[in-house]
Amino acid sequence: MMFEIGEEYILDQEKLRRFEKTGRIESPENNLAADFDLFKEIGLIDIVGPKAREIIEQDCNIVSACAARPYPLVVDRAKGSIITDVDGREYLDFVAGIAVMNAGHSNPEVNAAIFSQLEKMTHCGYGDFFAEPPVKLAKKLIELSAYSKVFYCNSGTEAVEAAIKLAFWKTKRQNLISFYNAFHGRTLGSLSLTCSKIRQKEHFPSIRTVHSHYAYCYRCPLKLEYPSCGIECAKEIENLIFRRELSPDDTAAVFVEPLQGEGGYIVPPTEFHKEVRKICTDNDVLLVADEVQTGCFRTGPFLAMENFEVRADISCLAKALGAGLPIGAMLADSDLMNWPPGVHSNTFGGNLLASAASLASLEFLERENTQNRVKELGSHIKQRLRELQENFPCIGDVRGLGLMIGVEIVKSDKSVDPIRRDKILREAFKERILLLPCGDSAIRFCPPLVITEDEIGLGLDKFEKALNKVGK
Numbered sequence: 314m315m316f317e318i319g320e321e322y323i324l325d326q327e328k329l330r331r332f333e334k335t336g337r338i339e340s341p342e343n344n345l346a347a348d349f350d351l352f353k354e355i356g357l358i359d360i361v362g363p364k365a366r367e368i369i370e371q372d373c374n375i376v377s378a379c380a381a382r383p384y385p386l387v388v389d390r391a392k393g394s395i396i397t398d399v400d401g402r403e404y405l406d407f408v409a410g411i412a413v414m415n416a417g418h419s420n421p422e423v424n425a426a427i428f429s430q431l432e433k434m435t436h437c438g439y440g441d442f443f444a445e446p447p448v449k450l451a452k453k454l455i456e457l458s459a460y461s462k463v464f465y466c467n468s469g470t471e472a473v474e475a476a477i478k479l480a481f482w483k484t485k486r487q488n489l490i491s492f493y494n495a496f497h498g499r500t501l502g503s504l505s506l507t508c509s510k511i512r513q514k515e516h517f518p519s520i521r522t523v524h525s526h527y528a529y530c531y532r533c534p535l536k537l538e539y540p541s542c543g544i545e546c547a548k549e550i551e552n553l554i555f556r557r558e559l560s561p562d563d564t565a566a567v568f569v570e571p572l573q574g575e576g577g578y579i580v581p582p583t584e585f586h587k588e589v590r591k592i593c594t595d596n597d598v599l600l601v602a603d604e605v606q607t608g609c610f611r612t613g614p615f616l617a618m619e620n621f622e623v624r625a626d627i628s629c630l631a632k633a634l635g636a637g638l639p640i641g642a643m644l645a646d647s648d649l650m651n652w653p654p655g656v657h658s659n660t661f662g663g664n665l666l667a668s669a670a671s672l673a674s675l676e677f678l679e680r681e682n683t684q685n686r687v688k689e690l691g692s693h694i695k696q697r698l699r700e701l702q703e704n705f706p707c708i709g710d711v712r713g714l715g716l717m718i719g720v721e722i723v724k725s726d727k728s729v730d731p732i733r734r735d736k737i738l739r740e741a742f743k744e745r746i747l748l749l750p751c752g753d754s755a756i757r758f759c760p761p762l763v764i765t766e767d768e769i770g771l772g773l774d775k776f777e778k779a780l781n782k783v784g785k
């Protein structure tokens with residue numbers, strides 16, 4: 314079974330194939346060119362150009378193969394929502410570097426801010442000195458989020474690590490709660506919270522974390538129906554975990570994604586977050602919103618938690634925050650983020666180039682009325698996907714907020730169908746639209762927020778062609 318589920322499916326298939334041939338699981342040394350061989354075997358390597366083939370072959374031999382790539386795209390340059398590969402082929406980008414390029418590729422305002430900072434200086438060690446760009450960015454983040462303090466780092470996982478440390482430091486407690494299907498990162502603290510795919514966790518140690526059920530209504534883990542369920546899943550924290558497994562007096566924080574991202578683009582009902590918020594408040598436990606994927610206007614408002622009218626004690630941002638440059642941030646109020654100098658820091662946090670890019674991107678998105686635009690475009694995409702659902706029974710569920718939309722691919726008995734899902738992704742790639750998997754069997758649509766209606770129409774036509782090729 315393990316070989317059939319998840320985004321590692323392609324690599325697992327390769328392992329299985331080799332196992333069937335040789336009767337043994339091969340050592341990593343023998344498995345170096347796994348991606349290349351696999352892409353060759355499934356005919357994908359022939360559809361990319363010669364330069365792409367050459368680069369992939371070299372990559373597979375000398376760069377760690379621990380990331381699972383769904384198809385052989387070798388990028389060269391990009392503008393707006395179009396990516397051009399090294400052989401000059403153009404692809405429609407419905408991925409945005411995993412919800413990063415919200416302001417679009419090569420956004421002129423972001424580029425101008427980067428070039429202007431580049432001419433002055435790139436890095437100062439903001440943990441040791443002061444500088445204006447990170448301060449200007451902090452002002453903008455405070456204005457957009459209504460928190461009063463900002464901590465900078467370089468990535469999503471680091472923002473989550475910072476939140477774990479702040480929660481431990483503040484409460485003097487050392488246990489956490491998060492949710493099944495959650496993804497909070499892959500370093501050891503954030504990985505303890507992550508509960509998406511066993512491949513990500515096996516053999517690695519954890520901080521003690523108890524997992525609770527998320528409101529995954531399409532496949533209710535408690536086999537109940539919304540709304541008659543009364544959001545029993547959220548109540549588990551109080552009814553089960555706090556009574557039997559982990560005392561609230563030992564719990565530093567509950568970590569939650571506003572929408573689960575890597576775990577399947579799962580949108581909970583509003584009451585779910587309200588109930589989790591209430592339980593945290595009643596039990597004096599901190600609530601941390603991991604907005605790494607949902608933040609920066611991806612779902613409409615600056616923070617996705619605003620959709621649920623819930624305010625977390627701490628929010629984590631990264632991905633789109635840097636508009637393509639690495640930066641992460643943890644936001645909280647000053648009475649919570651009042652830890653003393655020396656307790657936490659890093660080398661690159663508040664990097665000058667990344668801060669300049671981030672500020673330009675946020676100002677651009679704010680000015681372009683992104684909040685309303687993504688809601689309209691998102692409704693339009695969902696409507697078209699729901700029309701497709703009528704013709705393609707393999708589309709089990711269409712869900713999402715703003716431009717964070719998931720389609721769950723299923724078998725006729727509604728069970729997950731990762732094999733079909735991966736075929737659809739590869740056919741879509743042949744049609745020159747980039748999509749990514751998430752969860753056990755879902756496809757994510759998270760284009761740049763500047764995508765045009767025409768591009769969306771074209772992309773969905775291509776998606777339909779891919780569905781037709783794979784069959785109903």
Ligand SMILES: Cc1ncc(COP(=O)(O)O)c(C=O)c1O
Binds near residue numbers: 468497574603604606
């Ligand atoms: C919700 C969420 N948290 C944390 C992370 C980790 O971010 P990074 O890959 O920048 O470490 C991700 C990445 O996908 C994410 O989606």
